[in-house]
Amino acid sequence: MDILTFITAPLIISLLSGSLALIIVVVDSLVNNYPDFTIDINNGRKKLTTKGGSSLLVTLSSQGIFIPSACGGKASCGACKVKIESDVGAILPTELPYLSEEEKKDNIRLACQIKLKKDIKLLIPQDLLYVRQFDATVESITELTYDIKQIRLKLLSPDSIDFKAGQYVQLIVPPYGQIPEKTQRAYSMSSTPSDNHHVELLVRFVPGGLLTTYVHKFMRVNEKVVFTGPFGDFFLRDTKADMICVAGGSGMAPIKSIVYDMYEKKIFDRSIWYFFGAKSTRDLFYLDELKELGQLMPSFHFIPALSNPDHSDNWNGETGLITNILDKYLKSVISNSSQKEAYLCGSPGMIDATVKVLNANGLVSEKIYYDKFA
Numbered sequence: 001m002d003i004l005t006f007i008t009a010p011l012i013i014s015l016l017s018g019s020l021a022l023i024i025v026v027v028d029s030l031v032n033n034y035p036d037f038t039i040d041i042n043n044g045r046k047k048l049t050t051k052g053g054s055s056l057l058v059t060l061s062s063q064g065i066f067i068p069s070a071c072g073g074k075a076s077c078g079a080c081k082v083k084i085e086s087d088v089g090a091i092l093p094t095e096l097p098y099l100s101e102e103e104k105k106d107n108i109r110l111a112c113q114i115k116l117k118k119d120i121k122l123l124i125p126q127d128l129l130y131v132r133q134f135d136a137t138v139e140s141i142t143e144l145t146y147d148i149k150q151i152r153l154k155l156l157s158p159d160s161i162d163f164k165a166g167q168y169v170q171l172i173v174p175p176y177g178q179i180p181e182k183t184q185r186a187y188s189m190s191s192t193p194s195d196n197h198h199v200e201l202l203v204r205f206v207p208g209g210l211l212t213t214y215v216h217k218f219m220r221v222n223e224k225v226v227f228t229g230p231f232g233d234f235f236l237r238d239t240k241a242d243m244i245c246v247a248g249g250s251g252m253a254p255i256k257s258i259v260y261d262m263y264e265k266k267i268f269d270r271s272i273w274y275f276f277g278a279k280s281t282r283d284l285f286y287l288d289e290l291k292e293l294g295q296l297m298p299s300f301h302f303i304p305a306l307s308n309p310d311h312s313d314n315w316n317g318e319t320g321l322i323t324n325i326l327d328k329y330l331k332s333v334i335s336n337s338s339q340k341e342a343y344l345c346g347s348p349g350m351i352d353a354t355v356k357v358l359n360a361n362g363l364v365s366e367k368i369y370y371d372k373f374a
């Protein structure tokens with residue numbers, strides 16, 4: 001396969017499947033004349049009257065209720081779970097990979113896979129009723145590495161956002177090139193809640209990826225964008241426990257937000273050990289900033305590690321897989337007498353491997369919090 005085919009094939013596949021889905025929706029709405037019906041949310045706390053035919057996810061967002069949907073409704077993230085309290089038909093094969101046996105018994109379903117055909121009752125976390133849609137303008141785009149860009153958004157309407165450090169937003173980008181539909185994906189905020197008129201995101205380029213191709217090749221300063229949020233339960237727990245943070249690549253975003261938020265709030269009584277894994281020096285960023293933070297906040301220890309440094313890197317820091325470095329520090333550097341919590345962010349593979357190391361060193365899974373960038 002040549003490089004051009006490698007890059008364009010996923011875009012073409014997405015384009016074809018997107019077009020097919022659109023045709024099916026249009027034909028369906030012409031053939032089936034759906035009546036008005038009611039969506040009852042949280043035992044009558046909110047009641048919506050709407051037309052049928054679309055997915056529950058799309059219908060709710062058209063009515064200002066935003067359910068997390070990292071994949072934009074393609075049944076490939078499992079983020080859009082809701083509890084259904086009425087009959088909506090059997091679980092679809094597309095939902096099965098994301099539902100545990102317990103969730104199936106509990107009538108948890110993927111909102112993007114439920115098509116609205118009659119009145120429906122559902123339960124969602126109360127916080128989701130406060131998620132808003134924001135109009136913003138791209139204030140700056142900064143290249144942090146060859147494949148990670150920092151996007152700084154200035155909020156226009158509403159012009160401020162309340163969130164907890166570590167949470168994420170759903171960025172929505174317009175149709176572009178041969179992509180006929182809007183695309184939305186999840187991005188953690190790397191800025192702190194104190195700057196509530198701005199949101200910063202770190203977006204790593206994924207070859208063939210719809211949204212990251214837009215951000216890296218088409219997005220321009222001053223253009224308008226839309227996002228929804230805040231979402232997620234990856235945020236600092238209010239305890240006195242010491243913290244083990246582990247991230248790789250753009251997984252830096254929520255951890256950066258959390259540690260700078262702690263600095264701003266003068267939370268200096270919890271040791272923070274932040275392990276950041278990269279291949280070589282060209283994958284490192286914010287090194288100077290985080291080293292400086294360590295000087296301002298002695299409870300913060302930053303340990304970047306390279307798994308595959310080049311000779312030309314002149315690297316004299318830690319070398320090896322981040323999980324091995326973590327294991328070494330847990331066994332020989334970090335005191336094992338204190339209570340600990342872990343905050344992890346990055347690829348699913350990195351997180352699964354890190355959880356194993358933490359468990360083997362005595363951290364129970366209930367004290368390990370993470371966002372998998374899947």
Ligand SMILES: Cc1cc2nc3c(=O)[nH]c(=O)nc-3n(C[C@H](O)[C@H](O)[C@H](O)COP(=O)(O)OP(=O)(O)OC[C@H]3O[C@@H](n4cnc5c(N)ncnc54)[C@H](O)[C@@H]3O)c2cc1C
Binds near residue numbers: 070189201204205232
């Ligand atoms: C809670 C959360 C927070 C996140 N925060 C961040 C963050 O801060 N920074 C960050 O960079 N990422 C983050 N992510 C990941 C992000 O949401 C996106 O998944 C990622 O940026 C890729 O998006 P994309 O649209 O470019 O790729 P996609 O279009 O979703 O494609 C992903 C992969 O699938 C392939 N593909 C696409 N369509 C098809 C198809 N039809 N058939 C076969 N293959 C296909 C692509 O080639 C690519 O390899 C987060 C994810 C979650 C769940």
Ligand code: FES
Binds near residue numbers: 068
């Ligand atoms: S939105 Fe991703 S699975 Fe439903």
